[in-house]
Amino acid sequence: MQVVSPDPANPAKAAPAEAAHIQEILDEIYEKYRNLDEGAVATYIPELSKADPKDFGICMVTVDGHVFRAGDCDKEFTIQSMCKPFAFQMALEQDGVAETLKYVGVEPSGDAFNSIELDARTGRPFNPMINAGAIVVASRIKKLPVETGVRAFVEKMSNAAGRELRIDEAVLESETLTGNRNRAIAYLMRNFATIDEHVNESLHQYFAQCSLLVTCQDVAMMAATLANIGTNPITGKRVFDFQFIKYVLTVMLTCGLYDYAGGWAYEVGLPAKSGVAGGIFGVVNRQLGISVYSPKLDAQGNSVRGILVCKELASHFGLHAFEFTNVGSSFMQWLL
Ligand code: GLN
Numbered sequence: 001m002q003v004v005s006p007d008p009a010n011p012a013k014a015a016p017a018e019a020a021h022i023q024e025i026l027d028e029i030y031e032k033y034r035n036l037d038e039g040a041v042a043t044y045i046p047e048l049s050k051a052d053p054k055d056f057g058i059c060m061v062t063v064d065g066h067v068f069r070a071g072d073c074d075k076e077f078t079i080q081s082m083c084k085p086f087a088f089q090m091a092l093e094q095d096g097v098a099e100t101l102k103y104v105g106v107e108p109s110g111d112a113f114n115s116i117e118l119d120a121r122t123g124r125p126f127n128p129m130i131n132a133g134a135i136v137v138a139s140r141i142k143k144l145p146v147e148t149g150v151r152a153f154v155e156k157m158s159n160a161a162g163r164e165l166r167i168d169e170a171v172l173e174s175e176t177l178t179g180n181r182n183r184a185i186a187y188l189m190r191n192f193a194t195i196d197e198h199v200n201e202s203l204h205q206y207f208a209q210c211s212l213l214v215t216c217q218d219v220a221m222m223a224a225t226l227a228n229i230g231t232n233p234i235t236g237k238r239v240f241d242f243q244f245i246k247y248v249l250t251v252m253l254t255c256g257l258y259d260y261a262g263g264w265a266y267e268v269g270l271p272a273k274s275g276v277a278g279g280i281f282g283v284v285n286r287q288l289g290i291s292v293y294s295p296k297l298d299a300q301g302n303s304v305r306g307i308l309v310c311k312e313l314a315s316h317f318g319l320h321a322f323e324f325t326n327v328g329s330s331f332m333q334w335l336l
Pocket of ligand 1: 079080081082113114131173182210258275276277301
């Protein structure tokens with residue numbers, strides 16, 4: 001458990017005094033939930049059942065590049081549904097808001113991540129955080145041949161993480177072999193011409209995105225890149241076009257936790273996204289990226305310890321968007 005200086009090559013640039021306090025709180029929360037053993041590792045994608053249920057990591061990265069860690073922050077796991085906000089960002093960057101929203105909505109469905117339903121009025125999936133919406137997004141950003149689109153996604157995510165990432169081929173194969181429900185969703189959407197005729201290629205793009213290997217620290221870094229209006233706080237590289245980040249964070253806040261999205265927004269009040277491999281991340285706009293990894297999931301497919309840790313962090317640090325300690329936009333203060 002250690003605080004990593006934003007510039008490891010220059011130890012003189014040590015973390016500020018507050019950093020020790022932040023680290024203490026992180027360590028306390030880690031110890032509190034370390035032995036909690038509730039929930040179940042996902043098995044419906046057979047490869048995921050191989051995860052070690054004891055794994056547990058918490059990582060926070062500030063927009064000025066401080067990294068706070070506790071537990072297993074370097075263990076690789078697949079990003080799963082945490083790819084969805086980033087893929088949505090890529091679609092918005094590629095096609096713009098109006099064109100993207102012709103094919104996918106931004107309404108919370110309040111239903112499970114794998115629900116088979118489309119908006120009866122428009123034929124679109126409700127939002128890009130459930131599988132149907134994410135498959136639409138994947139169909140938009142895929143390229144032919146398929147390797148090209150997957151490579152573009154991996155490259156973007158590598159830039160967000162600040163290191164070179166790769167696909168877990170075993171998970172990709174496992175998802176492809178068993179993903180009949182996603183295939184059914186895709187063909188239903190093909191029936192309504194919501195996605196183009198390259199259904200298998202779109203599914204491949206989606207499955208590959210879900211199979212990206214990341215660590216808890218990678219995900220916190222990606223979250224911090226969103227918080228830092230698109231620039232990776234350590235490498236200084238511009239990764240995301242800032243004009244679309246507010247849309248991505250909004251669908252994360254309203255839809256990121258599926259049928260727990262309302263309870264989450266109420267209790268934690270942060271844009272967030274979970275994945276069935278046990279990852280969850282949250283974004284504190286302009287301040288912080290948070291990530292937790294713990295493979296045991298609750299009934300809604302969210303990491304049990306992940307949810308509890310995020311609740312604790314939000315209450316310890318006053319991170320809820322509408323917390324009374326949150327003073328709001330400095331722009332408005334300037335006007336008053
Ligand atoms: N690959 C998984 C699926 O499509 C992702 C689901 C998730 O992480 N919630 O079923």
